[in-house]
Amino acid sequence: MRLTRRSLLASASAAAATLALPSIVRGANPRVVVIGGGAGGATAARYLAKDSKGALDVTLVTPEPQFTTCFFSNLYLGGYRTFESITHDYKTLEGTFGIKVVHAMASAIDRDARTVALSDGSSLGYDRLVVSPGIDLKWESVPGYSEAASEIMPHAWKAGPQTQLLKAKLDALADGENIVMVAPPNPYRCPPGPYERVSMMAHVLKASGRTRSKVIVLDPKEKYSKQGLFAEGWEKHYPGMVEWIPASIHGGIESVDPAAGTVTTSLDTFKAGLGNIIPAQSAGSIALSAGLADDSGFCPIVPASMQSRMDENIYVIGDACIAGDMPKSGYSANSQAKVAAMAIRGALTGSRVFPAKYSNTCWSLIETEDGIKVGASYEPTDEKIASSSSFISKTGEDAALRKATFEESLGWYAGITADMFGA
Ligand SMILES: Cc1cc2nc3c(=O)[nH]c(=O)nc-3n(C[C@H](O)[C@H](O)[C@H](O)COP(=O)(O)OP(=O)(O)OC[C@H]3O[C@@H](n4cnc5c(N)ncnc54)[C@H](O)[C@@H]3O)c2cc1C
Numbered sequence: 076m077r078l079t080r081r082s083l084l085a086s087a088s089a090a091a092a093t094l095a096l097p098s099i100v101r102g103a104n105p106r107v108v109v110i111g112g113g114a115g116g117a118t119a120a121r122y123l124a125k126d127s128k129g130a131l132d133v134t135l136v137t138p139e140p141q142f143t144t145c146f147f148s149n150l151y152l153g154g155y156r157t158f159e160s161i162t163h164d165y166k167t168l169e170g171t172f173g174i175k176v177v178h179a180m181a182s183a184i185d186r187d188a189r190t191v192a193l194s195d196g197s198s199l200g201y202d203r204l205v206v207s208p209g210i211d212l213k214w215e216s217v218p219g220y221s222e223a224a225s226e227i228m229p230h231a232w233k234a235g236p237q238t239q240l241l242k243a244k245l246d247a248l249a250d251g252e253n254i255v256m257v258a259p260p261n262p263y264r265c266p267p268g269p270y271e272r273v274s275m276m277a278h279v280l281k282a283s284g285r286t287r288s289k290v291i292v293l294d295p296k297e298k299y300s301k302q303g304l305f306a307e308g309w310e311k312h313y314p315g316m317v318e319w320i321p322a323s324i325h326g327g328i329e330s331v332d333p334a335a336g337t338v339t340t341s342l343d344t345f346k347a348g349l350g351n352i353i354p355a356q357s358a359g360s361i362a363l364s365a366g367l368a369d370d371s372g373f374c375p376i377v378p379a380s381m382q383s384r385m386d387e388n389i390y391v392i393g394d395a396c397i398a399g400d401m402p403k404s405g406y407s408a409n410s411q412a413k414v415a416a417m418a419i420r421g422a423l424t425g426s427r428v429f430p431a432k433y434s435n436t437c438w439s440l441i442e443t444e445d446g447i448k449v450g451a452s453y454e455p456t457d458e459k460i461a462s463s464s465s466f467i468s469k470t471g472e473d474a475a476l477r478k479a480t481f482e483e484s485l486g487w488y489a490g491i492t493a494d495m496f497g498a
Pocket of ligand 1: 115264360438
């Protein structure tokens with residue numbers, strides 16, 4: 076072949092494409108492994124498989140055969156949903172979308188060899204890796220608290236048996252006994268989540284006539300998401316039943332004593348008929364051990380693609396990442412998963428990549444059909460995922476609007492779970 080400038084340029088770009096598409100030139104489909112089958116991981120796996128139409132081998136690694144969503148777990152506590160209705164399996168992802176689902180924990184990531192070691196002793200090679208392990212709890216952030224202590228004072232910040240335990244203890248609480256919640260410091264999973272939970276616990280107490288009981292919230296923060304809306308709702312529906320105490324008043328959480336059922340702050344010791352302790356959080360430990368996090372304990376990403384700033388072959392989505400202005404929510408994780416899936420398909424199959432757009436809405440239920448919401452749209456800048464427009468419910472809204480907001484949340488739950496697991 077005669078070498079011309081054009082053929083040299085052509086062979087140079089073919090070489091670049093070869094580097095970008097390692098498995099294609101080996102004659103196999105490129106391999107994408109997804110760690111974590113929750114809001115981020117299940118969505119990413121589904122979009123990777125669905126949109127690449129068989130051009131990618133997608134493997135989803137997640138420990139349990141079923142996944143219980145944290146979203147709507149507060150409605151389960153409130154008696155509005157069954158546990159089964161918030162629990163989903165991976166059968167449609169396997170059967171309809173051809174995703175290989177492996178029920179194991181990812182125990183280590185070898186970033187040089189591009190392999191993931193699994194708890195069953197096997198390992199998986201990847202061309203691109205999606206990491207969506209959610210959060211780990213920093214037990215030591217609340218002195219006296221531990222995994223064992225959470226069997227007495229549940230956190231229920233990962234949905235499943237902990238959520239069922241919290242509900243059983245709530246249902247068994249005697250009238251006049253108090254619930255003491257230790258709320259988490261920023262940043263944490265689901266900013267309005269603790270306060271929706273307070274509303275649902277107060278609802279259960281009120282509905283069952285246990286109005287001598289109170290929910291006391293010991294917060295390490297001075298303010299919280301949708302504060303005016305929740306405070307108004309508690310005053311309206313649960314007068315005298317909710318007491319929110321910020322750090323400037325209680326002076327700091329000193330310790331919890333699960334055996335005695337007490338929470339001690341600088342101000343006082345609070346006796347808890349039911350303790351709900353939600354500790355500080357970090358990215359899931361697999362992200363930390365793989366060196367994907369910074370000193371904050373969460374993982375920096377490229378805002379336009381969700382690519383890890385530590386490793387270009389890895390994408391970190393959901394609660395584990397640092398997503399700029401986006402809150403740690405299921406809606407955010409689902410939105411980020413679609414951006415990551417598109418970027419990965421672009422890199423591995425040459426498909427078109429559109430500019431990233433993200434969105435989030437967090438609905439909260441205060442009392443039956445009294446729903447509120449907060450949300451925003453986001454776009455990537457060089458530094459972060461930045462909010463471009465936002466909205467929030469207003470205090471004093473009429474009952475019809477609050478009912479419509481609640482009904483919107485029902486539609487959202489049906490939609491997002493179908494988007495994650497396949498309808
Ligand atoms: C009480 C409560 C209420 C909430 N309400 C809402 C709401 O109304 N709306 C909303 O949008 N969000 C809500 N959220 C937040 C939402 O649940 C999370 O933000 C979302 O689930 C994060 O998705 P993720 O993919 O990062 O993590 P997850 O959904 O937690 O998924 C992580 C998965 O990874 C698995 N995993 C972890 N480590 C490994 C490993 N090493 N190997 C394999 N698998 C691993 C886990 O077992 C899990 O299945 C709520 C949260 C709480 C606690």
